[in-house]
Amino acid sequence: xxxxxxxxxxxxxxxxxxxxxxxxxxxxxxxxxxxxxxxxxxxxxxxxxxxxxxxxxxxxxxxxxxxxxxxxxxxxxxxxxxxxxxxxxxxxxxxxxxxxxxxxxxxxxxxxxxxxxxxxxxxxxxxxxxxxxxxxxxxxxxxxxxxxxxxxxxxxxxxxxxxxxxxxxxxxxxxxxxxxxxxxxxxxxxxxxxxxxxxxxxxxxxxxxxxxxxxxxxxxxxxxxxxxxxxxxxxxxxxxxxxxxxxxxxxxxxxxxxxxxxxxxxxxxxxxxxxxxxxxxxxxxxxxxxxxxxxxxxxxxxxxxxxxxxxxxxxxxxxxxxxxxxxxxxxxxxxxxxxxxxxxxxxxxxxxxxxxxxxxxxxxxxxxxxxxxxxxxxxxxxxxxxxxxxxxxxxxxxxxxxxxxxxxxxxxxxxxxxxxxxxxxxxxxxxxxxxxxxxxxxxxxxxxxxxxxxxxxxxxxxxxxxxxxxxxxxxxxxxxxxxxxxxxxxxxxxxxxxxxxxxxxxxxxxxxxxxxxxxxxxxxxxxxxxxxxxxxxxxxxxxxxxxxxxxxxxxxxxxxxxxxxxx
Ligand SMILES: [Cu+2]
Numbered sequence: 001x002x003x004x005x006x007x008x009x010x011x012x013x014x015x016x017x018x019x020x021x022x023x024x025x026x027x028x029x030x031x032x033x034x035x036x037x038x039x040x041x042x043x044x045x046x047x048x049x050x051x052x053x054x055x056x057x058x059x060x061x062x063x064x065x066x067x068x069x070x071x072x073x074x075x076x077x078x079x080x081x082x083x084x085x086x087x088x089x090x091x092x093x094x095x096x097x098x099x100x101x102x103x104x105x106x107x108x109x110x111x112x113x114x115x116x117x118x119x120x121x122x123x124x125x126x127x128x129x130x131x132x133x134x135x136x137x138x139x140x141x142x143x144x145x146x147x148x149x150x151x152x153x154x155x156x157x158x159x160x161x162x163x164x165x166x167x168x169x170x171x172x173x174x175x176x177x178x179x180x181x182x183x184x185x186x187x188x189x190x191x192x193x194x195x196x197x198x199x200x201x202x203x204x205x206x207x208x209x210x211x212x213x214x215x216x217x218x219x220x221x222x223x224x225x226x227x228x229x230x231x232x233x234x235x236x237x238x239x240x241x242x243x244x245x246x247x248x249x250x251x252x253x254x255x256x257x258x259x260x261x262x263x264x265x266x267x268x269x270x271x272x273x274x275x276x277x278x279x280x281x282x283x284x285x286x287x288x289x290x291x292x293x294x295x296x297x298x299x300x301x302x303x304x305x306x307x308x309x310x311x312x313x314x315x316x317x318x319x320x321x322x323x324x325x326x327x328x329x330x331x332x333x334x335x336x337x338x339x340x341x342x343x344x345x346x347x348x349x350x351x352x353x354x355x356x357x358x359x360x361x362x363x364x365x366x367x368x369x370x371x372x373x374x375x376x377x378x379x380x381x382x383x384x385x386x387x388x389x390x391x392x393x394x395x396x397x398x399x400x401x402x403x404x405x406x407x408x409x410x411x412x413x414x415x416x417x418x419x420x421x422x423x424x425x426x427x428x429x430x431x432x433x434x435x436x437x438x439x440x441x442x443x444x445x446x447x448x449x450x451x452x453x454x455x456x457x458x459x460x461x462x463x464x465x466x467x468x469x470x471x472x473x474x475x476x477x478x479x480x481x482x483x484x485x486x487x488x489x490x491x492x493x494x495x496x497x498x499x500x501x502x503x504x505x506x507x508x509x510x511x512x513x514x515x516x517x518x519x520x521x522x523x524x525x526x527x528x529x530x531x532x533x534x535x536x537x538x539x540x541x542x543x544x545x546x547x548x549x550x551x552x553x554x555x556x557x558x559x560x561x562x563x564x565x566x567x
Contacts, residue, residue, distance in 0.1 A: 035104045038062075040076065041084070042099050042107035046116035048091045048554055049497070050109055052076060052099065053084035060101060061528050067095035072526030074496050090554035092499040128468040130422040131408065136458040140164050140173055143445035143459065144183065146433035147516075148506040149216040150193040150546040150563055154435070159183045159201070159449040165219070166459075168437055178221040180210045183449075186234035186249065186281070187508045188515045191242040191544035191567050193217075195508065196263065198246040199231030205250040207232025207257070211268070225267045229257045233280035235515055240290050240539035242567070245271075245306055248278040262306060273309025281511050283327035285335060285518070287357045290540045295335045297322045301355070301364070317364040319351050324430075326379035326512045330387055330413055330519055332541040333357040336367070338389065338411075339374040347396040348375040352411065352418075367416040372405040376512060378434035380442055381504055381519045382464060383550035383558035387411040388421070390444050390462070391428035392512075399430035399451040408442075408462060424460045429453060435507035436517070438548050438561040440467060466557050473498050473553045476530070478562040485537045491530040492551060492559075499554045500524070501533055503547035503566065520547065535566065542566055 039055040040062060054060050054076035063073045070093045077085040091097065094113075099106040141164055143156035149165075157163035157178070165174040183201040185208075190196055194215050200208035207230035213222050231249030234257065238244055244263040251257040256277040261268040279297050284304075287293040291303040293314065299321055301314045317337060325340020325348075338352035350373040353364045370389055376399050377392025388410050395403025406423035424444060430451035434444045445459035473494035482488050492498055501522040508516035520542045524531045531551065536542045548561035 038101035038104055038106040040099060040101060040106040042097065042109045044109045044112050044114075045088075046114045048094055048111065049116065050089045050091070050097055052087045052089055054087070055079050055084040062106060063100050064089060064091075065098045065100070066091050066093055067098075068093040070095070073528055074526060075528035088496045090497040090499055092554075125468060127422070127463070128465055130420075131462055131464045132468070133422055133424045134461040136426050136460050137171070139166075139445055139457050139459045140175070142431060142447070142449040142455050142457065143433050144431040144449055145185075145187065145510040146435050146443070146445060147187065147195055147508045148435050148437065149195075150189075150506065150565070151216055152438045152563060153216070154437070154443060155195065155214065155216075156445065157182060158431070158446070160455075168439065168443075174219070176219055176221065178212065180208065180212050180223065182210070182212050184232045185210075185212070186231065186236040186246060186515060187510070188236040188238045188244060189506055189508060189545045190238065190244065193546050193565065196236060196244055198227060198236045198244075198263075199234050199249055201232060202230065202252065205232055205254040206230065206252060207234070207250050209252070211263070227261050227268045228270055229259070229261075231257045233511065235282045235284050235513070237284045237286065237292055237515065238543045238545055239292075239306060240286060240543050242544050245284070245292060247284060248280060248282050250280075260304070271306065271309045274304055274306075274311060276311060279323070281513050283337070283513055285329040286540060286543050288333040288540050289357070293335065293357060295327045295355075296337050297325060297340060314357070315355060315363045317353050318366060319349055319353065322349075324375040324512050325349075326377060326389070328379050328381060328387065328514065328517060330381060330385065332520060332536070334413070336379065336387060336411070338379055339370065339377060339392065341375050341396070345396065345398045348373040348392075348394060350374070368411065368418050370409050370418050371420050372407065372409070374405050376429045376432065377405065378432060378444070378509060378512060378514075380434045380436055380507070380514070381517055382410070382436065383440055383502055383504060383548070383561070384466065384552055384556050385413060385502060385519050385521065387413075388434075388442060388464070390424070390434045390442065391432040391447070393429045399453060401427050401429055401453060404429060410464070421465070422462070424462065426456055426458055426460060428456060431511070433509050435509055435514070436504060436548070437461075438563060440464070440550070440558045440560065469555050469557050472557050473551045473559045475549070475551055475559050475562045478549055478564060481565040481567070482535045483567070484535055484539060484542075487532050487534050489527070489530055489532050490549070490551065490562075494551070494553060495526050495528070495530050497553045498524070498526070498531055498551045500552040501531065502550050502552070503542060503564070504550065504561070505542070505545060505547050506563075516545075518542070539567075
């Protein structure tokens with residue numbers, strides 16, 4: 001302790017004594033000197049980043065409070081001999097940071113608002129702004145139906161040939177023969193991670209009533225009790241209680257399968273009250289109120305209450321019908337519909353609309369338009385909650401490859417704007433598919449096996465720009481499962497710089513619509529050695545099943561995901 005510090009303490013103690021002599025209250029003078037300031041220093045770096053130095057030879061836990069209300073705690077590494085340790089803190093919000101250790105102030109630093117220099121002094125490579133496509137690589141079948149399994153592998157099937165399992169880690173394929181023709185079925189993942197395929201192919205517009213289950217842990221297909229009617233081009237939706245709704249499609253006789261059915265785990269029951277003819281592959285999502293939201297392709301969007309079988313109108317979308325457009329729920333209760341054609345095989349649109357089902361009176365409004373009009377394309381969620389459009393055609397007609405769009409485009413919900421990214425090599429239109437892989441890349445495959453198109457026996461992998469922006473945060477450990485409204489701890493060596501976390505439900509896509517994907521932002525608190533995440537309060541926001549857990553740092557760079565079972 002310095003002499004000045006000792007004198008200051010002595011003066012303070014004497015002042016305390018003098019005060020107490022005149023006092024009739026019980027304020028006893030404290031013989032304890034005020035605690036020494038922790039051996040910690042805080043300095044602003046740039047952006048929302050600060051450096052914290054620890055001069056102590058043992059690990060220290062510090063608490064940080066940002067003037068915006070954000071707070072958390074961090075573990076500071078012990079100081080190596082002769083120099084303090086340094087830990088980077090990136091705040092999620094912009095404000096002054098106050099540090100403390102065991103309630104003792106340890107420093108303040110304002111956010112000076114300085115822009116961070118680019119991570120590399122060299123001019124940025126084009127992939128840092130536009131991303132990068134791999135060369136096409138052989139795929140044994142046309143991947144008309146594409147799914148990310150709970151173990152991170154990829155299942156695909158099409159019209160010709162057996163289903164194929166692809167392991168992104170090795171690039172190897174495994175054939176998985178199935179006895180039912182599940183081409184043109186609808187599919188979604190059950191709460192336990194098995195894939196349910198409803199229906200299948202007899203001929204054009206004529207569907208099978210089959211129920212086919214795929215177990216990723218055994219690689220086995222099994223037949224379960226069939227539906228009451230055949231379905232060709234139906235949609236299946238995993239309900240908040242783990243049951244599955246099957247809607248629409250063509251039946252065995254080529255007539256509309258207008259009565260929805262519900263799978264309870266062993267058998268189907270008809271929802272007669274909900275009888276309604278809908279176009280193929282309805283774009284359906286679980287809404288925050290627990291009902292099924294029908295977002296198209298019809299212009300009139302509506303809720304289906306599966307408990308009563310009642311349809312109720314929500315709002316009419318603005319553009320019109322969106323045949324072979326895409327749709328997704330980009331946040332719980334927020335839906336994007338994009339592209340498609342207002343008349344059958346008509347000229348496609350580049351426009352996109354959004355609705356927030358959390359509004360008192362939800363309504364559709366336009367967001368930014370894509371650079372290219374598209375139909376027969378895919379819209380896919382990224383770990384940061386943006387949406388990428390891939391493939392499709394801008395030409396009128398059912399699937400004219402002359403209008404093929406090769407550029408990927410990314411939509412940012414924060415701005416409503418689309419950004420054009422790099423172009424892939426292969427024309428992928430009708431029967432093209434795209435999914436998010438657990439390493440944050442996209443797999444784009446399929447096209448053909450219909451529509452008088454070439455059979456594209458290949459896949460391409462897209463690395464979005466965020467994979468060229470510097471080191472990725474890592475997940476050292478995360479629980480295998482999570483329960484609603486409960487907290488769970490995710491261990492990461494990058495706790496100081498992780499500012500966001502998300503769940504992305506596994507993809508199960510065909511015909512321009514993913515019946516399973518969904519994006520759920522997660523609340524996180526930085527805690528020593530990791531982050532503590534609070535799961536959403538109920539299954540309406542995240543229906544039971546498997547999700548990729550991503551951590552994202554302050555530069556928007558995602559970790560490799562850990563796949564968790566939510567329920
Ligand atoms: Cu088809």
